[in-house]
Amino acid sequence: xxxxxxxxxxxxxxxxxxxxxxxxxxxxxxxxxxxxxxxxxxxxxxxxxxxxxxxxxxxxxxxxxxxxxxxxxxxxxxxxxxxxxxxxxxxxxxxxxxxxxxxxxxxxxxxxxxxxxxxxxxxxxxxxxxxxxxxxxxxxxxxxxxxxxxxxxxxxxxxxxxxxxxxxxxxxxxxxxxxxxxxxxxxxxxxxxxxxxx
Amino acid sequence: xxxxxxxxxxxxxxxxxxxxxxxxxxxxxxxxxxxxxxxxxxxxxxxxxxxxxxxxxxxxxxxxxxxxxxxxxxxxxxxxxxxxxxxxxxxxxxxxxxxxxxxxxxxxxxxxxxxxxxxxxxxxxxxxxxxxxxxxxxxxxxxxxxxxxxxxxxxxxxxxxxxxxxxxxxxxxxxxxxxxxxxxxxxxxxxxxxxxxxxxxxxxxxxxxxxxxxxxxxxxxxxxxxxxxxxxxxxxxxxxxxxxxxxxxxxxxxxxxxxxxxxxxxxxxxxxxxxxxxxxxxxxxxxxxxxxxxxxxxxxxxxxxxxxxxxxxxxxxxxxxxxxxxxxxxxxxxxxxxxxxxxxxxxxxxxxxxxxxxxxxxxxxxxxxxxxxxxxxxxxxxxxxxxxxxxxxxxxxxxxxxxxxxxxxxxxxxxxxxxxxxxxxxxxxxxxxxxxxxxxxxxxxxxxxxxxxxxxxxxxxxxxxxxxxxxxxxxxxxxxxxxxxxxxxxxxxxxxxxxxxxxxxxxxxxxxxxxxxxxxxxxxxxxxxxxxxxxxxxxxxxxxxxxxxxxxxxxxxxxxxxxxxxxxxxxxxxxxxxxxxxxxxxxxxxxxxxxxxxxxx
Numbered sequence: 035x036x037x038x039x040x041x042x043x044x045x046x047x048x049x050x051x052x053x054x055x056x057x058x059x060x061x062x063x064x065x066x067x068x069x070x071x072x073x074x075x076x077x078x079x080x081x082x083x084x085x086x087x088x089x090x091x092x093x094x095x096x097x098x099x100x101x102x103x104x105x106x107x108x109x110x111x112x113x114x115x116x117x118x119x120x121x122x123x124x125x126x127x128x129x130x131x132x133x134x135x136x137x138x139x140x141x142x143x144x145x146x147x148x149x150x151x152x153x154x155x156x157x158x159x160x161x162x163x164x165x166x167x168x169x170x171x172x173x174x175x176x177x178x179x180x181x182x183x184x185x186x187x188x189x190x191x192x193x194x195x196x197x198x199x200x201x202x203x204x205x206x207x208x209x210x211x212x213x214x215x216x217x218x219x220x221x222x223x224x225x226x227x228x229x230x231x232x
Numbered sequence: 233x234x235x236x237x238x239x240x241x242x243x244x245x246x247x248x249x250x251x252x253x254x255x256x257x258x259x260x261x262x263x264x265x266x267x268x269x270x271x272x273x274x275x276x277x278x279x280x281x282x283x284x285x286x287x288x289x290x291x292x293x294x295x296x297x298x299x300x301x302x303x304x305x306x307x308x309x310x311x312x313x314x315x316x317x318x319x320x321x322x323x324x325x326x327x328x329x330x331x332x333x334x335x336x337x338x339x340x341x342x343x344x345x346x347x348x349x350x351x352x353x354x355x356x357x358x359x360x361x362x363x364x365x366x367x368x369x370x371x372x373x374x375x376x377x378x379x380x381x382x383x384x385x386x387x388x389x390x391x392x393x394x395x396x397x398x399x400x401x402x403x404x405x406x407x408x409x410x411x412x413x414x415x416x417x418x419x420x421x422x423x424x425x426x427x428x429x430x431x432x433x434x435x436x437x438x439x440x441x442x443x444x445x446x447x448x449x450x451x452x453x454x455x456x457x458x459x460x461x462x463x464x465x466x467x468x469x470x471x472x473x474x475x476x477x478x479x480x481x482x483x484x485x486x487x488x489x490x491x492x493x494x495x496x497x498x499x500x501x502x503x504x505x506x507x508x509x510x511x512x513x514x515x516x517x518x519x520x521x522x523x524x525x526x527x528x529x530x531x532x533x534x535x536x537x538x539x540x541x542x543x544x545x546x547x548x549x550x551x552x553x554x555x556x557x558x559x560x561x562x563x564x565x566x567x568x569x570x571x572x573x574x575x576x577x578x579x580x581x582x583x584x585x586x587x588x589x590x591x592x593x594x595x596x597x598x599x600x601x602x603x604x605x606x607x608x609x610x611x612x613x614x615x616x617x618x619x620x621x622x623x624x625x626x627x628x629x630x631x632x633x634x635x636x637x638x639x640x641x642x643x644x645x646x647x648x649x650x651x652x653x654x655x656x657x658x659x660x661x662x663x664x665x666x667x668x669x670x671x672x673x674x675x676x677x678x679x680x681x682x683x684x685x686x687x688x689x690x691x692x693x694x695x696x697x698x699x700x701x702x703x704x705x706x707x708x709x710x711x712x713x714x715x716x717x718x719x720x721x722x723x724x725x726x727x728x729x730x731x732x733x734x735x736x737x738x739x740x741x742x743x744x745x746x747x748x749x750x751x752x753x754x755x756x757x758x759x760x761x762x763x764x765x766x767x768x769x770x771x772x773x774x775x776x777x778x779x780x781x782x783x784x785x786x787x788x789x790x791x792x793x794x795x796x797x798x799x800x801x802x803x804x805x806x807x808x809x810x811x812x813x814x815x816x817x818x819x820x821x822x823x824x825x826x827x828x829x830x831x832x833x
């Protein structure tokens with residue numbers, strides 16, 4: 035797997051279980067770094083499950099943006115984080131799929147669209163089902179970072195449907211305990227957009 | 233094994249005919265193939281005229297072809313915008329925002345460039361070339377590993393009507409200087425170096441020696457691949473070269489016969505320049521790129537560097553004309569381990585993989601775990617070129633790289649029973665594109681392992697005996713009986729000579745089986761095919777005579793892994809290591825003989 039990927043003057047790399055590190059110029063923003071927070075200047079948490087943003091977020095002095103700690107964010111918010119535009123989006127489980135007890139209820143987590151000054155658009159959907167709010171981000175997405183592992187997030191098939199809807203330039207799959215699901219997603223999604231396993 | 237073509241035929245030809253499970257519903261019977269093929273060569277001018285409408289012409293041709301070979305003009309009076317037909321046409325389509333190039337460096341970092349970004353970069357380079365006085369018809373020379381900037385420089389040259397020549401970095405400074413003297417480029421593009429198994433290959437030093445040896449006075453543009461050393465007066469870093477204000481550069485509308493690119497190709501006597509024209513070449517490369525299987529949604533990885541015809545036709549031109557994504561990698565296949573290429577296929581979801589027979593033979597000698605543990609399910613076909621693909625290596629490739637994990641009807645992953653086509657295709661610099669091979673998107677009869685497939689429609693390919701009579705099921709010389717659109721527009725006497733009998737003699741022994749499969753059986757002359765590289769023995773003899781003042785004799789011998797190798801015998805007082813070293817630095821490592829013998833006679 036490539037160590038990191040340069041796209042429109044922005045370096046992308048994987049971090050933690052379901053995170054991505056975004057480097058633009060001297061700035062390093064991490065989304066859901068898990069516990070690998072040491073190289074991050076700013077942290078965006080989609081929610082506070084430990085594989086995404088562990089309990090350290092309560093004690094760190096790094097700037098934290100999350101739905102529950104630090105700078106509190108909500109879907110619909112449009113932020114400027116050190117010159118990077120950050121759009122906060124819905125991310126939640128469809129209650130009907132979880133007998134009314136979703137692991138990520140509405141309001142618990144968010145997704146982020148990052149737009150560094152280079153114009154690259156990176157959409158990290160957060161832990162979510164294939165809900166209508168995520169299907170049309172309202173702008174062209176260059177990089178889609180989406181969970182593909184099923185269980186508490188989109189299934190592989192759901193993620194492929196999202197790819198078809200959003201039509202990103204590249205997709206970086208995340209959030210699968212079973213590595214086979216990355217390949218399954220890759221094989222299903224590749225006809226619709228470029229899948230890169232980072 | 234000897235160089236005897238009959239021995240090679242015995243090693244290659246089998247009665248096996250394989251229909252890969254993924255091609256079960258697209259495979260045609262030999263008689264269906266024959267009907268399409270015969271129809272195409274009955275009137276090749278009409279055939280290629282129909283194909284040519286696949287491109288957009290600023291002014292259509294008045295005559296499909298006129299003149300007699302080797303001097304045939306194709307698409308006479310036709311005017312075509314080459315850059316539009318490669319990149320520009322994708323504007324306002326879904327292709328524009330998809331990756332055009334994914335580049336991975338040996339160190340492990342990767343870059344993505346979309347078609348729209350590539351267009352912006354090409355415009356910057358075009359503008360810089362114009363600002364440096366490059367005009368239509370002036371040459372640009374590229375001596376570089378596979379880099380986004382090298383591809384952009386080639387396309388920028390095309391955009392302004394300046395032909396380019398790519399020189400493989402395996403050639404040394406003496407060869408580079410000779411090419412520089414001959415084409416007289418305005419600009420030379422190179423890289424400061426590139427990594428090879430963790431060490432740096434110092435490309436810039438080779439260019440500097442070539443500049444001194446050739447008296448080149450133009451601009452050397454140095455891409456900062458391995459940092460940028462102190463530059464000389466005539467040198468400029470690539471980032472500085474393209475910095476500043478750039479006006480939008482108009483695309484050049486080329487007459488069909490306007491020179492598009494050139495390559496020096498190995499003949500017995502020396503390397504000679506062969507130049508392809510714009511209209512005919514683009515027609516042929518676009519059509520064959522589609523036929524070999526490329527589609528806009530494909531991610532395509534070609535291990536052949538764009539210093540050879542396969543790398544020019546099927547990296548710089550064809551895949552981008554289709555709108556596919558190309559993967560470039562500038563490092564060694566064995567770094568950090570021999571699974572590097574398989575990992576690239578896995579990580580970037582490669583759907584079409586093009587490589588050489590020699591490379592597969594090398595890979596097949598390593599542990600099969602290196603490939604069978606990788607997940608190569610996105611692959612739809614493995615295309616192989618440069619030299620014959622022996623059945624043993626074909627089967628290894630088909631089983632270990634061509635099965636993968638996803639079951640398909642009649643493909644059983646656990647039994648490595650094969651799933652996707654592994655096809656061998658035949659190409660020469662002079663033909664510009666592949667001219668034989670099973671075509672995933674066109675005529676696909678069952679595969680005959682060991683063969684180079686069946687002739688591609690539009691090319692009347694036969695085998696003739698020494699008196700010029702067509703033969704089937706007998707060894708003779710492989711010939712092309714009809715002119716083809718990308719016939720060279722400038723060529724050496726050696727090429728003209730090959731048309732003397734009214735048909736084009738490829739210089740390769742060939743054999744066509746009763747069911748139409750072509751077998752390539754090595755050269756009739758003393759040109760060597762080493763790891764797929766076409767090596768001129770004359771160039772080695774000339775260089776050693778000029779520089780070391782020694783007379784040498786060069787012999788070809790069969791090499792199990794590299795297909796052929798050279799043995800050099802010389803008379804003189806210097807020792808063999810000096811001879812080897814001179815060949816390595818002046819002509820290039822790819823020409824280094826397996827054995828150098830000092831003759832006492």
